[in-house]
Amino acid sequence: MTRGKDIDGSTSVPTFYGKELRWKREAAGLSLEAFLEGSFYGKTYLSDIERGERRMPLDLARHADRVLETDGYFERHCEDVRRARRAGHAEYYEKALEAEKHAARIEVWAPAVLPGLLQIAEYARAVVKATHPLSLDDEVEEKVSARIARASLFEQDHYTPSYWAILHESLITDAILPPTEMAAQLDRIADLVDRRRIITQIILRTCGPHPFMSGTAMIMTFPDAPPLFYTESLHSGDTIDDPTLVEQYRRSYDLLRAVALSPEASLAMIKTAAEDYRNGKQPDRLE
Template sequence: MNSNGEATGGAEGAYDPRRQFAEECRSHRELYPPGPLNQTQLAKLASTSKSAISRVETCMGPIPSGLPARLDQVFSTDGLFKRLYEEITAQSFPVHSRRRIELEPKAVSISAWSPTVVPGLLQTAPYARALLREGDPRASDDEVATLVRARMARQEVLKGNSPPDFSVVICESVLLRNVGSPDVMREQLSALLAHGSRRTTVLQVMPLCAETHGLMDGSMSILTTADGPPVIYTEGIRSGTIIEDPSTVRHLSRSYDVLTASALSRDASAHMIRKLMEAS
């Protein structure tokens, strides 16, 4: 599976955060202190539909991204449903990338370099679908749709009232490469402009005319959490590695600093993206 694909199921009886989410929802609903709630009553309190609650409790289909926080609020569960949702999202990805997926929601700062495709945190659904379809031509439409939902759910880390500081450098070739169709690329370029306009995001383009730099071999993310030192995630086609060695992290972080100094400015990058979008 692609590095953003689903993991295979574990042994029978193994811990399943999706099943745990369903059981916790049902249990808290039935043991609600003022009195048991039926699914319709919980749906009203959680600003969703009865059918959504039913699907959650029977493990049918995806969990709406905003529902875990609302359930925590209704049941005063101090982030229980949010934590389970993060585990569910992490398990939608292969083993080698789960540590990164688990760290992203906790990060106060994320810095990324992508020389080949738009980073997953910034992809539109049609762009992601085109990549995933080409990555596994034998996958069914439902399987691809599940992978797209997992990738879109991952983007929740950049939303909300307190998103991490996000810095991203994208190679110009990523903007020039046609993924899906011209319409898909126009939508993706427009989304990049919107992301780049956020106060917590710095988006830069590395022009093709730039000199050789130390991160030409592959993509990289630097993740910094409030309670630990920075770690680096590097990724290949079907592999990924978390780097925690302090000296290696410092070396690669310095290479990223040099990369940002060599890239176009924030405004010049937006200008390039806008011109490409208008010309497409």
């Protein structure tokens, strides 16, 4: 059996245990396919785990211990991997955090706070300090760094998801940062749009009743797995994988998209607001 390219297990907890898994598997003389016999996982999924790019599910960890006769080693340590992969993020966001990295399409509705993937450090820091007022500076910076690091998926040449964000007008016109920083935040969004990394639409204050009047929404679609829906409140979140419910949320999201400003008009509004902030002017509301 041909050995794969070496993995540097010192880079992170996930890569350490991924390297251990591959070493044990290859030492047992098992190919990816042979190792996975009797499980529900494919070899691409396993290969991602061995490279530290996916967490190891508990049932696969138990399968590894049984096949490789490792006396519960991987079951005991798969929680270490989960904690490491969600560093800086809440436990309830763990499943969505993992899924985000493999989604082919991500669609977001943000009524109160800009989506994490679109935030610059100053915006993320303001949100973290407001929602976790007793956090120490190191804890705040860990959360900010983790949030900013996620946005690297927009810079990857080999993989960029189709990302669609519907934003409430107040996120553009009601600043939570000083004017120069708010301009930089809106410039970041406009730049992503201009580079064709994302599409944005804005829901106006005056649009009247609309779908998703309460709650956030993130719908993730995958090339090799069923879609997921994630919604979040202040200190909790819920990931939904029931196909019927996910489809209902998708229909509501499509209706929301239909009542929003066009992508072109939304981008123009974002750029105008950024320029207003740079000039010390409060952006106009589209009343």
